[in-house]
Amino acid sequence: MTIKRAVVIGAFSLALxxxxxxxxxxxxxxxxAKDLRQRQTYCQSVPRAYSGLVYDFCILNSPPSYTAGGAQVGFIPLIFFDLVASGVLDTIILPYTIYRQSEDGSLWIR
Incomplete structure (x- = not known):
């Protein structure tokens, strides 16, 4: 396995x-719901269909998080990569999430 392939696989695994x-x-x-509450997002619910995209937009619409050392957590360019990955995966599993939406309804956060 080449170094380039290992880096790509590692980055893909980290993103997923x-x-x-x-x-x-x-x-x-x-x-x-607990994770979104801890991040202090302004979202009140997340629909099941395209839930990954909505989750990512909720994260983008939250105040920035800081570690004890003052470094910002949640690197913005990585979340844009996640938006693309979530859009593709949400489209693939759309039949399942539509079923879950009809059976369980939206995921309520507050």
């Missing part, structure tokens, strides 16, 4: 670990 679609579809609803 924080992917909005993975968080909203694979994670428990209570954990997702």
């Amino acid at each position: 670990s924080g992917c909005g679609t993975a968080v909203t579809v694979l994670q428990d609803d209570a954990e997702t």
